[in-house]
Amino acid sequence: MQIVAVKDKRELGRKAAKVILEVIHKKPDAVLGLATGGTPEETYKELVKDHRENGTSYKAVRTVNLDEYVGIDPSDPNSYHSYMDHNFFKYIDLPEDQHFLPDSLATTDHDCARYDDLIDSLGGVDLQLLGIGGNGHIGFNEPGTPLSIGTHVVQLTDSTRKANARYFSSLSEVPEQAITMGIGTILKSKKVLLIVSGEEKAEAMYKLVRSSVPESGFPASALIQHPDVTVIADRSALSLIKLNKD
Ligand SMILES: O=P(O)(O)OC[C@H]1O[C@](O)(CO)[C@@H](O)[C@@H]1O
Numbered sequence: 027m028q029i030v031a032v033k034d035k036r037e038l039g040r041k042a043a044k045v046i047l048e049v050i051h052k053k054p055d056a057v058l059g060l061a062t063g064g065t066p067e068e069t070y071k072e073l074v075k076d077h078r079e080n081g082t083s084y085k086a087v088r089t090v091n092l093d094e095y096v097g098i099d100p101s102d103p104n105s106y107h108s109y110m111d112h113n114f115f116k117y118i119d120l121p122e123d124q125h126f127l128p129d130s131l132a133t134t135d136h137d138c139a140r141y142d143d144l145i146d147s148l149g150g151v152d153l154q155l156l157g158i159g160g161n162g163h164i165g166f167n168e169p170g171t172p173l174s175i176g177t178h179v180v181q182l183t184d185s186t187r188k189a190n191a192r193y194f195s196s197l198s199e200v201p202e203q204a205i206t207m208g209i210g211t212i213l214k215s216k217k218v219l220l221i222v223s224g225e226e227k228a229e230a231m232y233k234l235v236r237s238s239v240p241e242s243g244f245p246a247s248a249l250i251q252h253p254d255v256t257v258i259a260d261r262s263a264l265s266l267i268k269l270n271k272d
Pocket residue numbers: 061062063064065066092093156157158159164165166186190
């Protein structure tokens with residue numbers, strides 16, 4: 027696991043976009059695994075800026091998102107479908123039929139398995155962008171999730187619902203379930219890019235760096251088994267860690 031230290035969220039966005047762009051430039055029909063939440067917002071801004079200024083094309087790219095709330099209509103402003111449209115898709119030339127998100131309204135075991143089949147049929151994920159929850163979740167894989175699981179429906183923890191309540195008008199509106207790529211799905215990606223920002227992630231970052239065995243109580247620890255993980259973290263997220271060098 028390679029850790030890259032950056033000053034703040036802006037620099038994190040720039041560095042993360044650079045890693046993603048290297049993948050697209052090398053493989054114009056790359057499959058990108060995408061994440062939502064507050065952390066990747068700057069990354070998407072940088073990618074949009076690059077598209078506008080340098081013309082990087084997404085015409086052949088395919089994207090698969092990590093997760094979506096269960097039961098939320100895709101057109102709801104709080105759906106991850108809307109998040110992706112508003113932060114990224116509407117600004118780039120990615121064809122409509124080349125971006126995929128888990129279906130919030132089709133969540134049987136069969137539907138979940140079909141999402142993994144879809145990813146396999148695209149040739150697998152070349153680069154998976156990830157954020158991390160304060161409790162160590164990746165995607166919406168909450169603590170206790172089996173480490174080899176595929177796409178599945180999860181019951182969100184109170185801490186995750188509280189953390190995400192900032193996007194809703196009240197906590198009671200935050201869905202109780204989500205459909206997410208499993209940890210097994212994530213580990214199949216060829217390359218993983220984990221981005222971590224803010225003091226509220228410092229403890230999770232500390233735990234991740236100290237993880238020596240993957241344990242389901244801290245889902246992000248599964249990443250230590252993966253051969254190609256880059257973590258870009260800002261100063262506040264690294265505040266509990268002493269790094270040898272930047
Ligand atoms: O960047 P944020 O908003 O802190 O979220 C961290 C992670 O949590 C999730 O939003 C799920 O809660 C992930 O999709 C995301 O990567």
